Amino acid sequence: MPRPRKRRRVWREATPAIFKPVGVPLHQLNTITLFHEELEALRLVDLENRYQEEAAEQMNVSRSTLQRIVNEAHVKVAQALTEGAALHIEGGTFRVATHYWQCADCGHVWEVEHGSGQGAPARCPRCRSSYIRLRRMRRRRMDRKSGIR
Numbered sequence: 192m193p194r195p196r197k198r199r200r201v202w203r204e205a206t207p208a209i210f211k212p213v214g215v216p217l218h219q220l221n222t223i224t225l226f227h228e229e230l231e232a233l234r235l236v237d238l239e240n241r242y243q244e245e246a247a248e249q250m251n252v253s254r255s256t257l258q259r260i261v262n263e264a265h266v267k268v269a270q271a272l273t274e275g276a277a278l279h280i281e282g283g284t285f286r287v288a289t290h291y292w293q294c295a296d297c298g299h300v301w302e303v304e305h306g307s308g309q310g311a312p313a314r315c316p317r318c319r320s321s322y323i324r325l326r327r328m329r330r331r332r333m334d335r336k337s338g339i340r
């Protein structure tokens with residue numbers, strides 16, 4: 192039985208989408224599914240030029256897992272583009288990153304999904320105080336120069 196996969200952390204959840212060749216109905220095309228965590232890996236590594244070590248930490252996976260996700264994503268995208276398949280961005284094993292906010296008056300802590308469009312809350316949902324702050328997530332500091340690409 193396959194081991195249950197750990198959910199990868201995604202900082203920006205893409206809108207589910209299908210990209211396909213022009214003029215061919217979808218039902219006549221092969222469909223390749225690109226998972227949300229695969230697209231996130233492409234975004235971090237290819238678009239934002241993160242070191243793989245850093246991207247791995249952002250997604251909460253090992254560097255070798257990140258490497259595998261990126262490789263699989265590259266193959267899927269290349270295959271869809273060259274073979275004229277539909278590329279369906281959908282599903283996967285992931286969770287969207289959250290920010291933790293804390294009220295300085297009552298100490299209440301709550302989560303806001305990253306990239307949810309909710310932005311910074313104005314008031315504490317419990318006591319209505321406006322004295323709130325973003326709680327730093329515990330993150331190991333990375334030295335970009337030490338990363339391996």
Ligand SMILES: [Zn+2]
Pocket residue numbers: 294295296297298299315316317318319320
């Ligand atoms: Zn409060």
